[in-house]
Amino acid sequence: MNRAERGVGTVLTAGVAAVATVVAGASCLCITWFSTIRQAERVAEVAALAGASAAVRGDDPCTASQQAARRNGGTLSHCVVRGEGPNVVVETGVEAHIQPHLGIVPEHIERLATAATV
Numbered sequence: 001m002n003r004a005e006r007g008v009g010t011v012l013t014a015g016v017a018a019v020a021t022v023v024a025g026a027s028c029l030c031i032t033w034f035s036t037i038r039q040a041e042r043v044a045e046v047a048a049l050a051g052a053s054a055a056v057r058g059d060d061p062c063t064a065s066q067q068a069a070r071r072n073g074g075t076l077s078h079c080v081v082r083g084e085g086p087n088v089v090v091e092t093g094v095e096a097h098i099q100p101h102l103g104i105v106p107e108h109i110e111r112l113a114t115a116a117t118v
Contacts, residue, residue: 033098033105040096040111043074048115051079051090056117058085065092077110089116 047065054064062079069076069092077093091114101107 029100029102036096036098037109037111040074040094040109041113043069043072043096044092044094044111044113045115046072047074047076047079047092047094048090048113051081051092052088052115052117055081055084055088055090056086061088061090065090069094086117089114 047069050068051061051065055061061081062076065079066076074094074096077095078091079093080091082089082091091112093110093112095108095110097108098105
């Protein structure tokens, strides 16, 4: 081995380790963001279903949607009710905060869901 070639393996290993660390960190951030978005979708769906069920029972759909969203860790951003009684369509929106916010994704997202009675 040449004297000029000494330490090349160490530098190469350090470079590969640095790249692997960056890729792992970026993957963790993406998984966290997608998980937050999917959770917001689930909460919106539960809130819409709770609103439709409440309407059938004669209760206020938006109050039921808000309570369901809160119980599932979400914030109801809007609630639209079309129809009355057993023939109703409830559309809900749930807002979520994306953390950590690095400027490359929106800080807040909103996910919508619709539930109806048949």
